[in-house]
Amino acid sequence: MLLDIQGLSVRYGRIAAVRDASVNVAEGEVVAVLGANGAGKSSLLKAAIGLVTPNSGHILFAGSDATRWSTAQRLANGLVLVPEGRRIVMSLTVEENLLMGAYARRDLEAVRKEIGVIYERFPNLGERRHMLASVLSGGELQMLAIGRGALARPRLMMLDEPSLGLSPRLVQELFRHLVEINRTGLALLLVEQNTRKALGIASRAYVMELGRVVMSGTPGELLADDRLEAAYLGTGAKA
Ligand SMILES: Nc1ncnc2c1ncn2[C@@H]1O[C@H](COP(=O)(O)OP(=O)(O)O)[C@@H](O)[C@H]1O
Numbered sequence: 759m760l761l762d763i764q765g766l767s768v769r770y771g772r773i774a775a776v777r778d779a780s781v782n783v784a785e786g787e788v789v790a791v792l793g794a795n796g797a798g799k800s801s802l803l804k805a806a807i808g809l810v811t812p813n814s815g816h817i818l819f820a821g822s823d824a825t826r827w828s829t830a831q832r833l834a835n836g837l838v839l840v841p842e843g844r845r846i847v848m849s850l851t852v853e854e855n856l857l858m859g860a861y862a863r864r865d866l867e868a869v870r871k872e873i874g875v876i877y878e879r880f881p882n883l884g885e886r887r888h889m890l891a892s893v894l895s896g897g898e899l900q901m902l903a904i905g906r907g908a909l910a911r912p913r914l915m916m917l918d919e920p921s922l923g924l925s926p927r928l929v930q931e932l933f934r935h936l937v938e939i940n941r942t943g944l945a946l947l948l949v950e951q952n953t954r955k956a957l958g959i960a961s962r963a964y965v966m967e968l969g970r971v972v973m974s975g976t977p978g979e980l981l982a983d984d985r986l987e988a989a990y991l992g993t994g995a996k997a
């Protein structure tokens with residue numbers, strides 16, 4: 759396994775956000791994590807990248823125990839998080855934001871080429887490459903954040919609700935783009951509320967409810983199970 763999260767628990771004071779959750783992603787795989795608001799999905803990703811400290815459990819990355827690694831160490835080893843809310847630097851240009859993603863790379867020719875591909879795929883970014891990121895729409899900021907994440911050339915990119923707030927057309931383009939970057943060998947761990955879209959590109963998925971993983975399986979298995987809707991709607995799946 760490329761990423762192997764074992765028995766993870768995360769607490770914020772008295773709130774148990776993640777309870778004994780185990781989630782894994784193989785090399786090159788697309789895995790989805792589904793669940794209603796408050797299920798603990800973002801906390802799982804934050805623990806995986808080292809932004810919150812787990813109360814128990816282990817995080818293995820590429821065979822090494824990464825549980826105590828700093829976020830910088832995880833990034834350097836090829837793990838990237840495109841967080842919810844994007845975290846784009848508004849006082850930098852579109853292109854400067856993209857270059858930030860590639861700051862550790864020495865193959866500047868390849869970086870230029872990859873930035874060109876992003877501009878081709880998302881012409882709105884290309885046309886605004888020298889403008890401040892603050893002029894971008896919500897959807898454009900999301901594309902910029904994903905482009906920046908991919909420019910770090912990670913082995914695994916984790917995305918927290920990338921389709922949130924996008925128009926149906928942009929959602930379509932986003933998922934096409936995710937499939938394309940996955941084809942280059944990049945594994946994806948995708949947290950989504952857009953169940954249908956996420957299951958359309960994932961080979962496996964996990965469903966979280968109240969901090970626990972209550973179901974997992976292939977998209978076919980999950981879609982055939984009544985409990986998926988119950989968990990997604992937060993109406994209380996009987997696990
Ligand atoms: N920084 C925080 N402090 C206290 N509680 C938090 C914090 N972040 C998240 N929570 C709580 O933890 C639970 C899980 O949140 P989160 O991981 O954001 O879920 P999801 O991403 O599935 O919506 C929720 O009950 C939420 O209110």
Ligand SMILES: [Mg+2]
Nearest residue numbers: 799800801842
């Ligand atoms: Mg969240």
